[in-house]
Amino acid sequence: MNRKRYITLSEDITTIKVEHDSRTTLRNTGEKESYLLLCSGSHSLELTIEKGADVTLIEASDSTPEFRYEIHLESGASLRHIRIDLTDKKTSYTLHQERDSRYELSLISLCGSQENSFAMHSDGEGTDTRMCGFTYGQTSYEVRNTIRLYHHKPHATSYQAFKYVADDASRLSFDGKIIVDPHAQKIEAYQKNNNILLNEKAHIESDPQLEIYADDVRCSHGSTIGQLDADALFYMQSRGINYMTACGILIRSFADEPLSMIKEEWLREQIEDIIASMLK
């Protein structure tokens, strides 16, 4: 069986190398731009996305045991942030969003232990923050996502969807909190964490929380834990699809929300191949 656990990076997109603590500003070039972030070592990156710029940042580095992001989105800026984790990592993310800016994260973790902490600040009206994650835990890997998402200003939206599949003796945890300040009215904030347990030795902790101090907001949160849907498996088997293939299809389907945010086919297909190779 294919045991590939790395991503081959496309050569035709602009590369940003981070080999020490650095500071980078990405400007509006009039075109949507994609950048590949190549980091090595334990460093930090202060990244500013300039007013109105529309940028995609892809990162699949395998040599950043500890890393700190400070991301600043100026007004109207848009950042699609795709991060693939395949090794042990400890990462902190601090995000500040100005008026009408948009941040979208796809966080895919398929191998290794990771600890991610997020401090996300909506500092202006009209911001949109989307965070989607997929974690497939095997062996004894531990993955922990801690999210604090602050709505400081009114008329903003946020959405979080984290999907976990826990196999073997893996331990996955989700600790997410949305904090809405007293004057941050007309907020729409949603958060969900869906989990599939494949092994009785695997462990999942899910703690979605809301802390709302405004009175005119729409917020919801929830979490589910279950197994692969027996009816769906039988449905596929009845069409001649083998049990194992059917499990793979269901896991791929479960991960669809974060995966479909990755528009780059060269990247998404590699991720799908790795997921398929992880089934057993």
Next chain:
Amino acid sequence: MLEIKELTARSDDGNDILKGINLTVHPGEVHAIMGPNGSGKSTLSSVIAGNPKFIKTGGSLRFMGEEIDELSPEERAHKGIFLSFQYPVEIPGVTVNNFIKTAINEKRHSQGLEDMPAGELLRMIKEKAALVELDPRFLSRSLNEGFSGGEKKRAEIFQMAALSPRLAILDETDSGLDIDALRIVANGVNKLKSPENATIVITHYQRLLDYIVPDYVHVLYKGRIIKTGGRELALELEEKGYDWLIKDYQ
């Protein structure tokens, strides 16, 4: 083709549902299984297809001359059994196209064949979609996700067409369909009919049988077939309901 003798089965929560079914289906035949709700119609189709939620407790179940008890659902499918679901499952992120490709190629692998060449597969898929009047745009949509009731059933018959089973079991295919959708689905089934294959239509109402004309009609009640007749039995049930038949079995 299908020989069922004194078949008994229970659900995984311990309820005895089938209490001695006898049914023989030959190639070229269409059988309708009717009966009130809760009589065991869907359980019978599930047991034939190998749904692990039901446990066969007695009797025999033979397909193409072979006991199929020990076969997994996919092995039964590879032998030519197809079950169309009353409630087809939605699978986000997997297109109809990719799903059917996977199903066809897994069947071929079970026969020691390679994947079907892409061009041939594409032609076949287009042809079968046309047969059931499935808009080709559906092929690139996620399977059953956001499909209407009629679209789901059409997608089921499309899969049946693409897999060309020996025995197709249509479980309440008519439920939730308006008359136009019903006609399209029934037309698809009729076009696929041949002297080599057989169809079991499970239905609550006789309406579907105006379009898919059965050779035999069986009435299932409390886990047993209590009456078998020709097409006229369905018409009689339409007129008189089930009461006159089941009163002796209450």
